[in-house]
Amino acid sequence: xxxxxxxxxxxxxxxxxxxxxxxxxxxxxxxxxxxxxxxxxxxxxxxxxxxxxxxxxxxxxxxxxxxxxxxxxxxxxxxxxxxxxxxxxxxxxxxxxxxxxxxxxxxxxxxxxx
Amino acid sequence: xxxxxxxxxxxxxxxxxxxxxxxxxxxxxxxxxxxxxxxxxxxxxxxxxxxxxxxxxxxxxxxxxxxxxxxxxxxxxxxxxxxxxxxxxxxxxxxxxxxxxxxxxxxxxxxxxxxx
Numbered sequence: 001x002x003x004x005x006x007x008x009x010x011x012x013x014x015x016x017x018x019x020x021x022x023x024x025x026x027x028x029x030x031x032x033x034x035x036x037x038x039x040x041x042x043x044x045x046x047x048x049x050x051x052x053x054x055x056x057x058x059x060x061x062x063x064x065x066x067x068x069x070x071x072x073x074x075x076x077x078x079x080x081x082x083x084x085x086x087x088x089x090x091x092x093x094x095x096x097x098x099x100x101x102x103x104x105x106x107x108x109x110x111x112x113x114x
Numbered sequence: 115x116x117x118x119x120x121x122x123x124x125x126x127x128x129x130x131x132x133x134x135x136x137x138x139x140x141x142x143x144x145x146x147x148x149x150x151x152x153x154x155x156x157x158x159x160x161x162x163x164x165x166x167x168x169x170x171x172x173x174x175x176x177x178x179x180x181x182x183x184x185x186x187x188x189x190x191x192x193x194x195x196x197x198x199x200x201x202x203x204x205x206x207x208x209x210x211x212x213x214x215x216x217x218x219x220x221x222x223x224x225x226x227x228x229x230x
Contacts, residue, residue, distance in 0.1 A: 043221030
């Protein structure tokens with residue numbers, strides 16, 4: 001039973017345009033969400049996060065939106081750059097339970113074309 | 115500044131063999147975990163630990179064993195390797211508590227395991 005789902009395995013966008021990566025979750029008890037980026041042959045690295053008490057968080061070119069009623073979050077990258085080409089994982093946790101446990105989605109491979 | 119170090123980076127095993135994947139972190143993180151990455155399945159949690167002497171199961175614990183005798187080390191043992199355990203394994207660690215960076219996992223570079 002996949003609690004965190006990324007239904008788009010891949011996404012291709014042109015350099016300079018917006019990339020939108022989507023993520024859905026099923027457990028309404030999740031209260032903290034994160035996005036990770038992974039290049040080939042490397043470990044994932046943290047990108048941006050959002051608490052369930054917010055609906056938006058920005059960090060430079062990256063913005064994460066959270067829609068709790070729809071159990072949906074999205075990552076916007078504007079403008080997209082070729083160096084953004086990577087696999088993006090969303091993750092969810094029970095922050096308030098303090099276990100540190102993260103549940104990841106399947107990942108979306110983003111290709112940004114020059 | 116080593117961060118999270120995993121060894122070995124590559125390993126080939128025969129079915130039935132046992133081995134240990136090593137993981138060490140030098141950031142004094144309370145939380146450590148093991149994930150496996152498989153195509154189309156994303157990162158799935160195998161086992162995790164919130165401190166020395168404390169471990170718990172994740173989503174896919176069968177066939178794996180862990181222990182946490184020190185804050186720094188969290189080895190993953192494959193008791194009797196099976197082809198289904200062919201995967202890329204990642205160790206990750208983080209702080210616990212309510213401060214900044216909570217929940218942000220720091221990952222090692224991964225260990226690619228092939229079971230024949």
